[in-house]
Amino acid sequence: MKQFAKKIGYMLFAFFFYINRIFTRVNKHKVFCIMTHDSSMDSNVGMIIQEMKKQNPNYKFYYIKKEDTAEVKSGGKVNSFLEFFLVKPFHMATAGYIFLDNIFLPMSYLHFSSKTKVVQLWHGTGTIKKFGQDANEGNLKKLEYRANRTVTHLIVNAEGIREQYAGAFGVELDKVYAAGLPRTDILFNSKKQHNDRKVFYQQYPELKDKKIVLYAPTFRDEEVAKPKMELDLDAFINQLPDDLVCIIKLHPFVARHYAWTKEQQERYKGRVYNLSSYPDTNTLLLVADALITDYSSIIYEYCLREKPMIFYAYDLEAFESKGRGFYEPYEAFVPGMVAKTTDEVIEAIKLNIYEDKYDLERIEWFRDRHYQYFDGKSTERVFELISSNDK
Numbered sequence: 001m002k003q004f005a006k007k008i009g010y011m012l013f014a015f016f017f018y019i020n021r022i023f024t025r026v027n028k029h030k031v032f033c034i035m036t037h038d039s040s041m042d043s044n045v046g047m048i049i050q051e052m053k054k055q056n057p058n059y060k061f062y063y064i065k066k067e068d069t070a071e072v073k074s075g076g077k078v079n080s081f082l083e084f085f086l087v088k089p090f091h092m093a094t095a096g097y098i099f100l101d102n103i104f105l106p107m108s109y110l111h112f113s114s115k116t117k118v119v120q121l122w123h124g125t126g127t128i129k130k131f132g133q134d135a136n137e138g139n140l141k142k143l144e145y146r147a148n149r150t151v152t153h154l155i156v157n158a159e160g161i162r163e164q165y166a167g168a169f170g171v172e173l174d175k176v177y178a179a180g181l182p183r184t185d186i187l188f189n190s191k192k193q194h195n196d197r198k199v200f201y202q203q204y205p206e207l208k209d210k211k212i213v214l215y216a217p218t219f220r221d222e223e224v225a226k227p228k229m230e231l232d233l234d235a236f237i238n239q240l241p242d243d244l245v246c247i248i249k250l251h252p253f254v255a256r257h258y259a260w261t262k263e264q265q266e267r268y269k270g271r272v273y274n275l276s277s278y279p280d281t282n283t284l285l286l287v288a289d290a291l292i293t294d295y296s297s298i299i300y301e302y303c304l305r306e307k308p309m310i311f312y313a314y315d316l317e318a319f320e321s322k323g324r325g326f327y328e329p330y331e332a333f334v335p336g337m338v339a340k341t342t343d344e345v346i347e348a349i350k351l352n353i354y355e356d357k358y359d360l361e362r363i364e365w366f367r368d369r370h371y372q373y374f375d376g377k378s379t380e381r382v383f384e385l386i387s388s389n390d391k
Contacts, residue, residue, distance in 0.1 A: 003139070006105075009072070010143075012085050014109035020093035026115040028096035029058045037102045037123040039065045042280070044121035044155075045099045047182035047379045055383060062091040064104070097386065103132075108146035117386050119153040120169065125181055125300035126161065126370045128326055128333070129218075132168035135324040145170045155382055157181050157300075158372035164327060179385050180371075180378025186282060187304050188376030196283040206270065207287070211244045211353055214288035216281075217312070218296040219251035220319075227254040230314050231292070232342035233264075237271040239346050244353070249284055250276040251296075290353050292345060295319065295326075299335070303367040306360060308352035309336030312345050335359070335366035 031052060035045050052059045068088075071080040092098065096116060101123045112118060129135070133145060148169045156165050159178040166173045186192060201208045215231055227250065236246055250258055255276035264274075278284060285291070285301055290308040293299060299309055311334045313319070320326065331338050336358065339345045352358045373381070 009085075010106040010109050013089055013106040016086055017089040017093045017106075017110055020090045021113065024090070024094050026096055026113045027060075027094050028115070029056070029060060030091065030095045031059050031061045031097045031099065032063075032092045032095035033061060034064045034098070034100040034102065034104045036064065036066045036069055036104065039063075039067075042183060042186055042282075043101060044123065044181055044183045045101050047185060048099055048119075048121070048382060051182070051379045051383045055387075062088070062095070064088055103144050103147055105143050105147055107150050108143040110150060112150055117153060118151050119155065119382075119386055120148070120151045121155050121182065121382075122165075124297045125157055125184060127168075127297050128295050128299075128328070128330070130168070130324045130327060133170040134168050134327075151175060153177055153386060155179055155181060157184065157378075158370055160369050160372075177385060178372055179381040180373040182379040182382055184301075184371070184373075185376045185379050187301060188374060193286055196280065197286055200283050200287055204273070207245060207273075209243075211289045212247060212287055213244065213290050213292055213349060213353070214247050214249060214284050215292045215312075216249040216284075216296055216298050217251070217294050219254045220315075220323075227258045229258075230342075231312065231345065233268055233272050235342050235346060237268060240349060241354075242271075244349070245270070246272045247284060247288070248272065248274045248276060249278065249281060250274075252276075290349065295330075299366075300370055303335060303363055303370070306363055306367075308348075308358040309334070309363070310345055310348045310352065311336055311338045312340075313338055314340055316340070335363045 031049070033045050033049060035043065037043070038046070040046050041050060049061060064084075068080070068084060071077065072084045092110075098112070098116060098118045100118070100120050132148075133141060136144060148171055151169065151171055152175065154165060154169055154171055154176045156162055156176055156178050157180055162173060162176040162178055166176045217230075219227075229248075231246075233246070258274075258276065260274040260276075264272075275284065281298070282301065285298070285305065288302070288305075288307070290310060291298070291302045292310045292312050294311060294313050302309060313330065316330060316338075320330070326333070337348045337352070339348050
């Protein structure tokens with residue numbers, strides 16, 4: 001019944017889209033932004049919006065954000081429903097540019113004008129786990145494939161991953177452009193980094209002279225509603241020096257269900273900070289002396305720091321057999337030590353941070369494979385690419 005309702009929704013969106021396509025012209029200065037993963041101005045789509053506003057004040061922007069789709073799914077206000085199915089199809093049908101940071105399944109029923117550029121920017125810099133056409137099955141896979149057939153430009157970070165992304169999205173290789181992802185420009189902005197660090201230490205002055213380990217595990221589908229903390233925090237504070245603190249940054253899907261109790265706050269005070277709600281993950285990466293993760297794509301940002309990464313893959317065998325699977329053999333691919341227990345994580349921290357023993361060459365290899373540009377100008381390149389025929 002739920003799937004049937006979704007299909008009706010997609011077709012209703014398409015119906016009003018086609019009415020507008022028939023009777024209304026495409027406006028090359030209209031920009032429609034689908035930001036259902038990250039609606040911030042530091043996201044891939046947000047960075048392009050800022051660049052286009054800077055280049056030409058005539059551009060007009062319209063949006064579908066996560067809260068819009070959530071409102072419709074919840075059967076909320078009538079006005080929200082009408083706007084989603086009447087107004088947004090109009091703007092989409094008449095837009096000269098459509099930018100996405102996610103898959104928008106109603107597009108599986110749409111065909112755009114040849115004057116419209118559909119630019120998939122996605123939301124990840126890279127991925128260990130298989131995704132899209134390489135991981136999904138059944139009707140979802142078919143719908144995603146059809147939606148992705150509308151894409152005219154798929155933007156990736158480096159030449160070496162074009163084929164992987166072409167396969168995951170099911171698009172022709174000549175539609176995949178290694179222009180660099182707009183949101184990575186922030187990672188090369190030294191002025192912003194300095195300011196972000198300054199703000200962080202103003203908020204947490206007690207951490208300024210501490211060594212910081214950031215623990216950022218990926219979300220597991222079966223644990224989203226009931227997340228577990230597999231890292232033994234008691235062992236962490238008891239077996240590691242007092243000058244080391246752990247910052248926890250849980251995935252947003254998980255963080256809303258993870259209760260950080262008053263007892264935990266008192267118990268781990270000064271040693272463990274749950275900053276899952278901290279608004280800017282990049283800032284946490286900037287202050288971290290090491291990263292502990294498992295299968296998260298956060299490593300594609302942190303590798304630029306050239307600092308230690310520890311991979312706490314306590315459920316590796318189960319994740320490989322029951323999960324999506326990996327594009328590469330996990331233990332040979334990840335740029336850091338792999339640990340299966342908290343004790344192994346602790347030993348890795350001692351080696352990596354206190355004895356400075358970690359494989360920098362491996363991190364550099366990983367970085368160079370996934371970054372083609374280090375100039376902080378990817379947003380400009382993407383804009384030049386998509387607007388070149390409009391001048």
